[in-house]
Amino acid sequence: MERAAFALAGAVARELRARRGRVVGGVVVLLVGPGNNGGDALHAGAVLRRRGVDVLALALADRVHDEGRAALLAAGGRVLVVDDVDIAVDRARGADVLVDGILGIGARAGGLTGGAGALVERLDASRDEGAPVVVAVDTPSGIGVDDGSVSGPVLRADRTVTFGGSKPGLVLPPAAHLTGVLEVVDLGLALPDEPAVVRLEDRDAAALWPVPGPDAHKYTRGVVGVVAGARRYPGAAVLATSAAVLAGVGMVRYLGDVGDLVVARRPEVVVGPGRVQAWVFGPGVSPDDAAQRRRIEHAFEGVLHRGEPAVVDAGALELLPEHVPTHVVLTPHAGELARLLSDRGHRVTRAEVEHHPLRSARLAHELTGATVLLKGHVTLVVGAGGAVYAQAAAPAWLATAGAGDVLAGLLGAMLAGRADDVVEDPTLTAAVAAAAALVHGRAADVSNPGGPVTARGVALALPETVRALLADA
Ligand SMILES: NC(=O)C1=CN([C@@H]2O[C@H](COP(=O)(O)OP(=O)(O)OC[C@H]3O[C@@H](n4cnc5c(N)ncnc54)[C@H](OP(=O)(O)O)[C@@H]3O)[C@@H](O)[C@H]2O)[C@@H](O)CC1
Ligand SMILES: [K+]
Numbered sequence: 423m424e425r426a427a428f429a430l431a432g433a434v435a436r437e438l439r440a441r442r443g444r445v446v447g448g449v450v451v452l453l454v455g456p457g458n459n460g461g462d463a464l465h466a467g468a469v470l471r472r473r474g475v476d477v478l479a480l481a482l483a484d485r486v487h488d489e490g491r492a493a494l495l496a497a498g499g500r501v502l503v504v505d506d507v508d509i510a511v512d513r514a515r516g517a518d519v520l521v522d523g524i525l526g527i528g529a530r531a532g533g534l535t536g537g538a539g540a541l542v543e544r545l546d547a548s549r550d551e552g553a554p555v556v557v558a559v560d561t562p563s564g565i566g567v568d569d570g571s572v573s574g575p576v577l578r579a580d581r582t583v584t585f586g587g588s589k590p591g592l593v594l595p596p597a598a599h600l601t602g603v604l605e606v607v608d609l610g611l612a613l614p615d616e617p618a619v620v621r622l623e624d625r626d627a628a629a630l631w632p633v634p635g636p637d638a639h640k641y642t643r644g645v646v647g648v649v650a651g652a653r654r655y656p657g658a659a660v661l662a663t664s665a666a667v668l669a670g671v672g673m674v675r676y677l678g679d680v681g682d683l684v685v686a687r688r689p690e691v692v693v694g695p696g697r698v699q700a701w702v703f704g705p706g707v708s709p710d711d712a713a714q715r716r717r718i719e720h721a722f723e724g725v726l727h728r729g730e731p732a733v734v735d736a737g738a739l740e741l742l743p744e745h746v747p748t749h750v751v752l753t754p755h756a757g758e759l760a761r762l763l764s765d766r767g768h769r770v771t772r773a774e775v776e777h778h779p780l781r782s783a784r785l786a787h788e789l790t791g792a793t794v795l796l797k798g799h800v801t802l803v804v805g806a807g808g809a810v811y812a813q814a815a816a817p818a819w820l821a822t823a824g825a826g827d828v829l830a831g832l833l834g835a836m837l838a839g840r841a842d843d844v845v846e847d848p849t850l851t852a853a854v855a856a857a858a859a860l861v862h863g864r865a866a867d868v869s870n871p872g873g874p875v876t877a878r879g880v881a882l883a884l885p886e887t888v889r890a891l892l893a894d895a
Contacts, residue, residue: 423458427465429607430521430559433583434470437519437555444476451517451554452494453577454501455524455538455563456483462559463523463587464490469495478513480504482524482538507540510844514545517554522577524563527589534564543575558582561589562600563578568618569780570594578602586611590619590677593778593812595800600797619810620856622776624864627857628895630850632670632839643672644838647698647736648831649717651706656680658706658827659716661877665831666702667691667827669861671838677717699841700731702834704738705827715741725750731837731844731851735830740765742790748806748848749837750792754831757798759786766790780810793851795833797826801859805852813856816863817875824877825862832884833858855863861887 438448452467454460467477477499504510558579570591579602580582585610592601646666651659659680666674667690674691676684681693707714725732731749763770766789775782783796783804793805803811844851866875869883
């Protein structure tokens with residue numbers, strides 16, 4: 423606990439310096455719950471008090487950590503037992519830094535209730551310019567530590583100082599956006615070899631990228647077949663094929679009614695059937711488009727018999743066979759996933775999927791066998807062997823029409839380039855899908871850092887994004 427408290431105090435001191443230029447004389451208010459999480463906050467408070475910080479602990483439970491309380495009092499800090507939420511709100515708002523030590527990994531389901539819940543709700547509703555910086559101890563209090571669920575009020579952290587190793591709830595939606603900057607403090611604890619949820623970094627994505635060898639030719643590099651678009655939605659076909667071409671693949675075949683438009687925009691694309699190493703089904707395909715449905719259904723037979731990897735997006739999700747291999751990747755958003763699950767006898771709404779994205783994606787994986795990439799502010803991928811990836815590199819600007827078509831084309835190109843590998847190693851597909859999500863987000867940044875992006879702009883930024891990723895690895 424001592425090491426945890428020192429690291430936490432250090433993080434709070436850095437926030438004080440950033441806000442006021444110095445640590446001495448800063449005001450820190452600790453929100454303290456009943457367990458060891460509150461104990462960490464109290465011990466850190468004692469360290470800060472000895473560095474000349476004014477520290478007040480608001481005790482939000484009948485009992486708080488005895489040793490921590492004694493340490494803070496001995497260092498000259500104050501402890502106020504909260505029985506009036508108005509007074510607590512007032513004290514908390516006067517802080518430079520608020521330390522959230524209400525609950526950590528011992529939190530039961532159901533979130534914060536009672537006085538602590540009321541206090542947090544009010545503090546979170548008043549986060550204006552001058553509001554205190556919030557540092558969460560181990561986790562923002564009250565999140566579902568193992569599944570990222572949010573079932574009650576949570577104080578959104580600017581920084582979370584977590585101990586031993588990251589926790590799934592810190593990177594999984596919907597709680598992930600409450601974490602702020604994540605700082606992991608190594609306490610030398612023995613941890614499981616494989617973390618439960620993985621977030622790929624740039625170098626991981628670079629390692630997964632299908633880089634051609636010196637003797638590569640277009641067929642060894644992979645051909646991706648794209649069944650997308652219609653007269654009514656020609657843009658989706660252009661975007662998906664463009665992304666596949668620009669991500670770097672041996673060849674792109676297009677099947678559909680707008681081949682003329684696709685070739686006008688991307689002369690590299692070959693129109694018409696032929697052998698492929700991977701498929702992209704569905705962008706811009708509507709359920710009433712009989713010709714495209716037939717093409718997709720026919721191609722699915724190939725997927726089931728020959729075993730080509732495939733990306734199943736948008737309109738093709740409804741055509742998914744009952745069970746498919748793991749190297750088939752579904753790329754729904756929450757609404758599409760709700761429909762897919764409901765069609766398979768698990769009635770859920772879009773809102774329920776948004777509330778429980780991990781549970782929903784897992785269920786879809788179990789029901790279909792496919793790897794499931796659930797699009798969102800944090801993109802989740804669930805694949806073989808229970809692998810879970812949570813990628814959050816994408817700027818919010820990427821939530822724009824056509825962005826999903828680009829992701830589908832990009833992922834199709836990656837799967838075509840690594841077709842043999844993903845068929846051989848079922849766990850690889852989820853990693854490749856997570857890498858595609860990372861590259862997609864990076865390309866959005868590259869296309870216009872910090873500003874609005876277009877789907878076409880994201881596709882056009884792919885070559886530069888991939889080059890930089892490989893160069894830095
Ligand atoms: N373990 C380690 O390796 C290390 C752990 N460390 C630290 O310890 C923290 C974990 O401490 P912890 O186990 O004492 O749990 P914590 O989160 O403080 O809360 C438990 C208390 O809260 C109560 N309670 C629960 N849910 C509630 C709710 N919804 N509403 C109201 N009350 C609720 C619960 O009550 P009960 O369930 O017993 O009735 C119990 O009294 C961890 O996050 C980290 O900070 C690090 O210092 C070093 C390494
Ligand atoms: K906490």
